[in-house]
Amino acid sequence: MIIAAILTVSCQDAVPLYKQADAPIEKRVEDLLSRMTLEEKILQMNQVTLGTNLNQNNIGGEQVEPVLGSYITYTATDPTEINQMQKRAMEETRLGIPVLFGFDAIHGFRTVYPIPLAQSCSWNPELVEKACSICARESRLSGIPWTFSPMVDIARDGRWGRCAEGYGEDPYTASVFCAASVRGYQGDDISDSTKIAACIKHYIGYGASEAGRDYVPTEISSQTLWDTYMPPYQAGIEAGAATVMSSFNTINGTPASASPYHLTQVLKEQFGWDGMIVSDWDAVKQLVYQGAAADHKESAWRAVNAGLDMDMADLCYFNHLEQLVKEGKVGEKTIDESVRRILRLKFRLGLFENPYPPVTTAEERFNLPGDFEVVEQLAEESSVLLKNNGLLPLGSKPGKIALIGPMVDNYWDLIGSWGGHPLAEDIITIKQAFSDEFGPANVLYAKGCDFEGDDRSGYAEAVAKARQADVVVLCLGEKSSWSGENGIRSTLALPSVQEQLAFELKKTGKPMVLLLNNGRPLELCRLEPLADAILELWQPGIAGGKPAAGILSGRVNPSGKLSITFPYATGQVPIYYNRRRTSRPFMGFYQDITSDPMYEFAYGLSYSTFEYGDIREVCERPLTFEISVTNTSSLDGLETVHWFICDPVSTVTRPYKELKFFEKKLIRAGKTEQFRFEVDPLRDFGYVDESGRRYLEKGKYQILVKDKLFEVEL
Ligand code: NOJ
Numbered sequence: 180m181i182i183a184a185i186l187t188v189s190c191q192d193a194v195p196l197y198k199q200a201d202a203p204i205e206k207r208v209e210d211l212l213s214r215m216t217l218e219e220k221i222l223q224m225n226q227v228t229l230g231t232n233l234n235q236n237n238i239g240g241e242q243v244e245p246v247l248g249s250y251i252t253y254t255a256t257d258p259t260e261i262n263q264m265q266k267r268a269m270e271e272t273r274l275g276i277p278v279l280f281g282f283d284a285i286h287g288f289r290t291v292y293p294i295p296l297a298q299s300c301s302w303n304p305e306l307v308e309k310a311c312s313i314c315a316r317e318s319r320l321s322g323i324p325w326t327f328s329p330m331v332d333i334a335r336d337g338r339w340g341r342c343a344e345g346y347g348e349d350p351y352t353a354s355v356f357c358a359a360s361v362r363g364y365q366g367d368d369i370s371d372s373t374k375i376a377a378c379i380k381h382y383i384g385y386g387a388s389e390a391g392r393d394y395v396p397t398e399i400s401s402q403t404l405w406d407t408y409m410p411p412y413q414a415g416i417e418a419g420a421a422t423v424m425s426s427f428n429t430i431n432g433t434p435a436s437a438s439p440y441h442l443t444q445v446l447k448e449q450f451g452w453d454g455m456i457v458s459d460w461d462a463v464k465q466l467v468y469q470g471a472a473a474d475h476k477e478s479a480w481r482a483v484n485a486g487l488d489m490d491m492a493d494l495c496y497f498n499h500l501e502q503l504v505k506e507g508k509v510g511e512k513t514i515d516e517s518v519r520r521i522l523r524l525k526f527r528l529g530l531f532e533n534p535y536p537p538v539t540t541a542e543e544r545f546n547l548p549g550d551f552e553v554v555e556q557l558a559e560e561s562s563v564l565l566k567n568n569g570l571l572p573l574g575s576k577p578g579k580i581a582l583i584g585p586m587v588d589n590y591w592d593l594i595g596s597w598g599g600h601p602l603a604e605d606i607i608t609i610k611q612a613f614s615d616e617f618g619p620a621n622v623l624y625a626k627g628c629d630f631e632g633d634d635r636s637g638y639a640e641a642v643a644k645a646r647q648a649d650v651v652v653l654c655l656g657e658k659s660s661w662s663g664e665n666g667i668r669s670t671l672a673l674p675s676v677q678e679q680l681a682f683e684l685k686k687t688g689k690p691m692v693l694l695l696n697n698g699r700p701l702e703l704c705r706l707e708p709l710a711d712a713i714l715e716l717w718q719p720g721i722a723g724g725k726p727a728a729g730i731l732s733g734r735v736n737p738s739g740k741l742s743i744t745f746p747y748a749t750g751q752v753p754i755y756y757n758r759r760r761t762s763r764p765f766m767g768f769y770q771d772i773t774s775d776p777m778y779e780f781a782y783g784l785s786y787s788t789f790e791y792g793d794i795r796e797v798c799e800r801p802l803t804f805e806i807s808v809t810n811t812s813s814l815d816g817l818e819t820v821h822w823f824i825c826d827p828v829s830t831v832t833r834p835y836k837e838l839k840f841f842e843k844k845l846i847r848a849g850k851t852e853q854f855r856f857e858v859d860p861l862r863d864f865g866y867v868d869e870s871g872r873r874y875l876e877k878g879k880y881q882i883l884v885k886d887k888l889f890e891v892e893l
Contacts, residue, residue, distance in 0.1 A: 197531070198275075204526045208519055214274060217501060217511070220518045223248035223276065224483075225490050225497045226457065229255070229264075246272050247497075248489060248521050249279040249457075252323060256289065256600050258536040261322025265534045276522075277530035281325035281378075285344060285597035286310075287720060288317035289545040289605070292554035293561045294595040294662075294698055295330060295356070297717030299346035299742035300783070301560035302819040302843045304359035309553050311363025314599075316373040320544040322536040324369070324528050325376045327424060329360040331411035332381055334743070335753040338391025340666025343596055343698030343718070345386065347742030348755040348780065350407050351838045354414035361418040369421060370529030372536070379415035381426030381459055383441055384408050388428065391752075393665045396429040396469075401869035402831060404430075409871065413450070421524055422455045425487055427462050434471050436462040436482055443486035449871065455520040457489040458482065464493035475499060480508050488517035546605065551722070558719035559726040560817070563739035564784040565703075570650070570690050570711040572733025572786060575617070578649030582613050583627045583641045583684065585677070586654035586696050592630075595698050595718030596663020609654050609694070609724030616728035623648055627684075630658050631674040638683050645684050651691040652731065653681055653710075659718065662698025671702040671749045678705055685709045694727050700745040703777055715739075733786065738817035738843070740783030747777045756780035757834035781838075787816025789846065794882055794889035802858040802891070806884050810846040819843040820854040823883040824863060829876055831866060836883060839863045856882070860893060 196202055197211035212220075226249035246268060255261055261280055268278045286292050292310045293301075301307065318326060331353050334342035346353040357379060364377040384404065387397040399408060412423070423446060425436040435441055436458050446452050466478040479495040480503050490496035503509040525531065564571070573580075586592060590606045613622045627641035628634065645651045655677045660666065672678070684691060693710040695701065698718055707713065714737070716727050729735035746754045750769070754776055761767055768774040792807040810816055822840040826833045839856070840863070846852045858864070865875040875893070882889040 200532050204523060207526055207531075208522045211274065211276070211522055212515060212519060215518070217504060217514070219274065220514050221496060221500045222246055223518050223521050224488065224500065224514070225249070225494060226251060226281070227492060227494065228253065247278070249281060249325075251281050251491070253282065255280070255323065256321050256541075258320065258322040258538055262535045262538070265322070269534050277525055277534040279325055279521075279525055279528070279530065280323045281327060282318065282323045283328065283597050284314050284318045284323070284326040284599055285328045285330070286314075286595065287554065287599045287601070288314050288321065289600045289602070290314070290317060290550045290554055291594055291599045291601045291720040292557050292722075293720050294343045294718045295346055296343050296698065296743060297561035297719065298557065299352055299356050300563050300717070300739040301557055302740060302841055303557070303560050304355050306553065306557050306560060307356055308359040308363035310557050311360045312366065312373075313550050313553060315364045315366070315375045317545055319373055319375050320536055320539060323375070324530065325378065325422070326364060327378045327380060328364070329357050329377065329415070330380050331357045331415060332386030333407055333411070334386040335755040336388070336391045337671045337699040337701075337743070337746070337752055338668055338749070339386065339388050339393065340596070340662040340668070340699065341386070341393065341664060342700075342743065343662035343666070346411075348744060349742065349757060349838050350410040352742050352841075353411040355841075357411045357415040358418035361415050361420045365419060365421065369527055370533070372533065376421035376524060376528060377415070378422040378424050378457065379412055379420045380424035381435075382412060382423050382446070382456075383426060383435055384430045385426035385428050385435070391667050393667055394427050396432075399430055405867040405869060405871045416450055416452050416454075420454065421527065422457060425456055425458050425462060427459050427465065429469055429471070434462070434466055434469050436487055437466055437471055437478075437485045439485045445871070447486055453520065453523065455488045455524045456486065458487050458491045460491050461493040463487070463490045463495040476503065479503060483509055483513060483517065488520050554720055555722040555725060558716075558722040559729065559735050559737075561717060561719065561739050562726050562730060562737055563715040563741055564730070564737040565713040565715055565745075565778055565782075566707065566710060567712045567784055570692065571731060573650060573731050575732050575734070577617065579621055579623055579647060580613060580617060581623045581625070581641070581644040581648035581651045581689070582610060582654065583625050583644065583651060584654035584680070584694075585626060585628060585630045586656050586694070587624060587626065590723075592656065592658050593696060593719060593723045595659050595720070596666065598659060601721050605721045607721065607723035607725045609727060612724030612728040613652070615725075616732050616734070627680045628676045630656075630677065632676060635676065635679070638680060641680060642683055642687060645687045645689050648689060651684050651687070651689045652694060653684060653691055654694045654696070655681070655706075656696030657698055659698070666698070668699075669749075671700060671746065671752070673701060673706070681706055681709045692731060700743050702746060702749050704747050707777065736786045736814055736816050737783070738785055738819070740781050740819055741778055742780070744776045744780050745778040747773050747775065751776065757837055759834055760832050781821045785816045785818065787812040787814045787818070787846070787848070789816070789818050791885055791887060794884055794887045796889065796891070797855075802860065804856045804858070804882055804889065805853050806887065807851050807853050808846060809851040810848055813848045815845060815847050817843055817845050820884060822856040825881040825883060826864065826866070826876075826878070827881065828878060829866065831868070833866060864893065
């Protein structure tokens with residue numbers, strides 16, 4: 180590959196078709212493709228990292244000339260940096276093809292909001308869409324029009340640290356939040372100067388990792404692939420997702436990044452999707468480790484022929500594709516098809532017309548008026564009140580609060596993995612938030628212990644502070660790096676140094692609230708009995724401790740509900756609500772512990788109390804159900820109604836319960852709201868077969884809302 184030959188100044192005909200902004204995109208793509216040499220095409224099919232690589236799991240990465248198709252830029256937050264490189268691509272290359280810059284803005288660019296797992300606990304997709312649109316604006320104005328988000332891997336084993344990055348255990352929930360996030364990033368038109376291309380990942384089945392280990396093979400039946408893992412991808416594609424990332428795992432023996440079935444037959448042919456597929460980092464090269472290729476040349480051969488359009492980081496395409504074409508092992512048509520998809524994306528992003536983001540100051544790009552309120556509200560609605568024996572809310576004057584734990588005076592661990600580019604001063608620590616909420620004189624702080632290790636020397640100070648206080652607020656949790664990529668843990672329990680601190684504090688006899696910051700469900704069987712109240716904050720982003728302080732004082736009424744099951748103990752995982760039926764429902768339980776979870780899917784408390792009426796069929800065509808929910812308390816509250824269905828008898832056995840719809844509404848104190856579920860029988864009662872074909876069987880179906888049940892016959 181001779182890059183120098185491509186870095187020559189263009190002397191083209193007047194205005195070639197591909198440069199004519201008003202010509203149809205497909206015509207521009209074909210025109211440009213017809214002018215490109217094989218080398219130029221192959222360059223487009225590669226992506227490398229630019230600058231320091233912040234993700235320790237992204238190993239390797241050479242630096243090459245900025246004439247490739249795409250760059251991941253982990254450090255750039257300023258358009259002038261991007262513009263310098265883009266200028267070279269636009270002005271010094273023969274055809275002036277803009278570079279596509281990408282970045283993992285997973286839950287915010289600078290204005291960082293809660294991790295995706297938390298987002299789904301808000302059951303507020305409109306709010307998630309708004310947060311994603313803030314992220315899009317900040318990213319695009321910084322010169323980065325592509326994010327590797329949303330991650331929609333279904334995760335049912337909390338040991339797998341990447342459960343933090345997705346929307347939990349349920350395919351429907353993940354589908355709804357996937358679509359919301361794609362809409363937030365992309366809007367109606369990705370050429371808009373404040374929008375970016377989304378990338379749904381990791382396609383596919385990555386979350387089915389055995390024993391929570393990352394990068395390992397997965398075994399997923401065709402049935403489960405279609406009924407569990409595929410729906411969020413279908414939803415993302417229907418929402419217009421511009422790109423998809425292929426995953427690291429092998430699936431039933433074939434690496435996902437080299438699977439003609441998954442990449443070409445399903446995505447491109449069955450779904451008729453015309454977007455672009457990028458590999459995950461080094462996934463092409465890793466085919467060798469997976470035993471699917473003898474060397475990197477064979478890796479490139481397998482991946483490109485499977486339909487993988489762009490090679491992230493490992494340069495296997497860069498180094499081998501030209502030779503593979505010359506040897507006849509890869510057809511030029513295959514190359515053209517991938518390049519067509521890459522160019523189409525660049526045209527759709529408007530990069531040919533507007534390659535340079537405007538030069539703006541950080542103040543003009545980030546944290547604009549109203550942004551903080553959105554991410555704060557999302558953090559409030561994502562927080563889940565798991566236990567309350569009546570201690571909460573504390574009120575605004577609860578006396579002295581002993582604020583204890585390794586999370587209290589901590590910035591970065593409030594952010595979570597893939598934390599974007601927040602500044603320390605953007606993040607409100609728990610300590611700061613409690614001082615603001617309750618007054619500094621009322622907050623007695625002690626760290627107590629670190630996240631892990633054996634140092635218990637801080638216990639004494641913590642216990643002393645607890646004795647002086649009226650209430651103890653204990654802030655425990657995980658470091659950001661414990662979840663996310665390669666964040667694997669053998670147990671969901673917090674380290675014993677943290678658990679034991681709780682035991683010591685309990686001995687003071689003071690009422691105790693447990694605040695949790697973590698990126699996965701936790702094993703709480705020992706901590707739960709010690710606490711009068713438990714609030715799950717997840718990793719809330721820059722709003723940090725403010726939502727927690729507001730919920731504890733009662734300024735904010737909690738409304739989050741779990742999108743992932745909390746087991747009683749780690750030995751129960753994988754555990755999830757929508758498991759298939761067992762052959763002996765009355766047997767098959769653990770001998771040593773309960774078989775029930777600690778907190779089930781969709782569980783979460785409010786300070787309001789809600790009373791549910793019965794499910795009523797209110798219309799036959801379209802088949803519509805209603806349920807009334809009354810706020811029986813004197814406090815306005817948000818309530819989410821989850822509509823499940825059950826198909827008790829079917830050819831392919833189905834889960835006990837399947838979520839099909841949810842809705843969140845504000846119910847004023849003492850008032851009643853109607854919640855409505857309009858059924859599309861094929862969509863909501865139907866099922867998919869092993870090839871993804873949806874069908875509907877005659878018979879009885881049940882509609883379930885909490886303990887209410889309504890039976891219909893089709
Ligand atoms: C590897 C991760 O698996 C993926 O999620 C991420 O988008 C890429 N690296 C790029 O950073």
